[in-house]
Amino acid sequence: MLSGSQIPKRQTVEVSLGDRSYPIEIGTDWIEQFCDTIAGVLGDLSHALVITDAAVETPWAMKVATGLAKMNTTGGDSVRVNLLAVPSGETSKSLTQLDTLWQWMLESSTDRRSVVIAVGGGVIGDLAGFAAASFTRGIRFVQIPTTLLAMVDSSVGGKTGINLPTAKNMVGAFWQPAAVLIDTTVMSTLPDRSYISGLAEVVKYGVIDDAPFFEWLELNASKLIERDDEAVRYAIAQSCRSKANVVGEDERETSGRRAILNYGHTFAHAIEATAGYGEVLHGEAVAIGMQMAANLSIELKLCDPDLLQRQTALLKACQLPTTYAAADVNAMLPVMKRDKKVSHGNLRFVLPERIGSVMLLGEIEGSGVIHAIEACR
Ligand SMILES: NC(=O)c1ccc[n+]([C@@H]2O[C@H](COP(=O)([O-])OP(=O)(O)OC[C@H]3O[C@@H](n4cnc5c(N)ncnc54)[C@H](O)[C@@H]3O)[C@@H](O)[C@H]2O)c1
Ligand SMILES: O=C(O)C(=O)C[C@@H](O)[C@H](O)[C@H](O)COP(=O)(O)O
């Protein structure tokens, strides 16, 4: 396990997908170099559509947009730049906002050589990514994540989309970015609640794929809470490596391998939808959902209770919720039945066997699922 002096200030994690491969560039204090990096990755750049979140427009997106506008096309003209800020929050992952983006893209004379630059958290990445995937049947896009959750998870892997009123991420497309550019400095403006929410997906990688990383998290949770820059960079790089490997093996979640990234999410998405989008943050719901999944796994005798104890302790050390008093089984179950892992009408759950290993299991008795939810109230 790397110690402080060995954690590189800049590193690249590659997502290997043949001709859709791309780099995840991770560093600190290098946003000024983003525009050159984007031009280098894309080869040609004549028109950029910067889609951002109202909360990051001034501190971060304007920097990127201004830098791009100063660049020249290969023909010597200035790069044309349009910028649109979307209202903050989960409710913006909607058909209404998508329609607003499509109209704006049309009015901005977007064509197939244009590129979408998504500057924001998971909401912007998912929404702008789907706008890029769908406009003229697909234009290039670059992810510039500004939340921890987006840096460790949503900017990588190409899942884009919007929510339906009672079904999270139900409409979307797999559409890979051309690059993911991460500067941890942009999190200097990120509120604690959002930052902590991102730690849930970090803990997820430890449970599903990487026992040594889970152990590192047990030892270093306090550093992550303090936002120690080296610890944060290490956690981001390690998370991106796990996600890149899984996505590289099963890009479209067809073999079942990618489904492991959905640990806790069958419960989490039902919590988010039944609470009302944005009331419980995605990461908070994932923390609670992982607790429900671990309880289910224990009930099915697939794992030892020690796993739940360690997971609970780590989530608490990360200041994440481990229970959800408002859990309403009757409201959650119908939403869970619309989960994208449902197969032939059967719910399937990602369940832990031990730290670092999970399995995808179906045909589980309803009573077990109900007990797992109730155990977390
Ligand atoms: N596509 C995927 O693979 C994937 C993976 C995980 C999560 N997601 C999705 O991501 C979304 C959650 O993402 P999120 O947690 O980033 O939420 P978010 O995008 O809503 O951002 C969280 C909050 O932080 C603000 N914000 C963002 N960056 C900021 C910054 N640097 N400074 C100040 N404020 C900032 C936003 O305005 C928002 O209020 C959910 O919709 C979830 O479903 C997608
Ligand atoms: O990338 C994936 O695959 C994931 O499952 C990552 C999850 O953290 C993420 O929340 C994803 O959006 C959930 O996907 P869904 O297919 O269940 O909507």
Ligand SMILES: [Zn+2]
């Ligand atoms: Zn998630």
